[in-house]
Amino acid sequence: MSPPPLVSAGELAARLGDPALRILDASWFLPAEGRSGHAEFEVERLPGAAFFDIDAISDAASHLPHMLPSPEAFGEAAADLGLAPEAEVVVYDSFGVRSAARAWWTLRVMGLEQVQVLDGGLRVWKAAGLPVETGAPTPPPRRSRTVRLDSSRLRDRREVAAALQSGSAQVVDARGAARFRGEAPEPRPGLRSGHMPGARNLPFDRLLSPDGRLKPPRELAEAFAEAGVDLARPVIATCGSGVTASVLALALEVLGAPAAVYDGSWAEWGLDGGGDLATGGP
Numbered sequence: 383m384s385p386p387p388l389v390s391a392g393e394l395a396a397r398l399g400d401p402a403l404r405i406l407d408a409s410w411f412l413p414a415e416g417r418s419g420h421a422e423f424e425v426e427r428l429p430g431a432a433f434f435d436i437d438a439i440s441d442a443a444s445h446l447p448h449m450l451p452s453p454e455a456f457g458e459a460a461a462d463l464g465l466a467p468e469a470e471v472v473v474y475d476s477f478g479v480r481s482a483a484r485a486w487w488t489l490r491v492m493g494l495e496q497v498q499v500l501d502g503g504l505r506v507w508k509a510a511g512l513p514v515e516t517g518a519p520t521p522p523p524r525r526s527r528t529v530r531l532d533s534s535r536l537r538d539r540r541e542v543a544a545a546l547q548s549g550s551a552q553v554v555d556a557r558g559a560a561r562f563r564g565e566a567p568e569p570r571p572g573l574r575s576g577h578m579p580g581a582r583n584l585p586f587d588r589l590l591s592p593d594g595r596l597k598p599p600r601e602l603a604e605a606f607a608e609a610g611v612d613l614a615r616p617v618i619a620t621c622g623s624g625v626t627a628s629v630l631a632l633a634l635e636v637l638g639a640p641a642a643v644y645d646g647s648w649a650e651w652g653l654d655g656g657g658d659l660a661t662g663g664p
Contacts, residue, residue: 385470387486387635388596389498391507394472398429402470404522406434406463408485409475409504410625414569422476426514428500428507432463432522434473434485436625446649447570447623448484450536453529456492460529464522465494474500474507478594480586483628487643493530499632502595509593535631537618537642539650543657546580551616553578554609554641556586556626557648564661569622573652578620579660584609586626589633602633617641623649 397403405428409419423433439459441449451459465471471489475482482499489497500507508514537545545551555577560566562583564576577583588605591597597605606613617634621627624647634641644651651657 384495385498387497387499387632388501389472390501391510391512394428394500394507395510395512400470402468403430404464404469404471405429405431406471406473406485407431407475407504408434408436408473408482409477410436410481410484412569419476419481424519426504426516427519428474428504429513429515430520431474431515432519434463436481436484436488439488446646448625450488450491450645453492453531456488457527457529460492460494461524461526462522464525465527466525467527469494469525470496470498472498472500474503476504478503478505478590479596479629479632481625483632484625487535487628487631491532491535493532502593505594535640535642537644539644539646539657542578542618542620542644542651545616545618546578549580551618551642552611553581553618553620553644554606554611554630555581555583555648556619556621556630557583558585558587559583561622563663564659568648568652570649572654573648574654574656574659575652576659576661577663578651579658581620582610583663584611584630586621586629589629596633596636599637602637606634606637613637613639618644620644620647620651623647 407423411417473482473485619627619630631641
């Protein structure tokens with residue numbers, strides 16, 4: 383049985399030293415942000431944490447950013463991170479809840495069930511006065527495991543196009559409203575501006591409190607309702623490259639409405655010939 387998708391700083395602090403616990407720092411930033419998650423991890427991190435590199439733990443053969451790796455490649459990365467079959471994993475990032483959600487989704491797709499996100503991440507942890515580790519990190523002991531792909535959490539371009547045409551699932555875009563409407567350029571060169579016809583827009587930051595934590599469930603449900611999303615129907619989350627779409631998926635998991643993520647997202651759909659395009663809207 384899977385644990386609740388979120389864990390508070392206090393709850394995690396009480397578990398430090400548990401031999402089954404594995405903490406992963408999944409901090410990641412867009413190139414324009416001028417920050418390095420790995421460099422910041424080496425400066426300070428939660429005690430005993432290892433670094434989950436979203437760009438490195440990906441399909442190196444794909445021209446798209448940080449696409450899911452093969453189960454075999456992920457198994458090797460998981461072994462390097464010390465993720466034994468019995469591991470109870472908590473992922474966090476330094477933003478609050480952003481790229482940690484992508485790591486959570488990746489781990490769930492790859493069949494890990496004991497995975498939680500630290501609500502509010504490093505920001506909330508430090509604000510609570512909880513301990514951080516500095517200096518050179520100690521590599522975790524390598525632990526091999528078998529990977530079992532959970533394809534129910536994953537969608538590709540063909541499946542998204544079919545869902546849009548048939549209405550079998552709601553496609554919800556986590557990008558900012560200006561990008562969704564086609565009024566702002568995409569941060570990655572070579573991509574068209576706009577959105578998938580029929581998609582709904584719910585910028586991921588509308589799901590976050592000022593301190594970086596996810597909003598309470600009632601407010602999450604209200605945000606989805608305001609975006610025209612029916613929680614009783616299937617949802618496919620999308621965004622620029624599959625990172626903030628995972629925040630939507632995490633929030634839906636909190637609400638008991640698990641969603642799939644379109645891994646290629648706009649990085650694939652927005653290419654010339656990638657898929658039908660619309661502009662304007664809410």
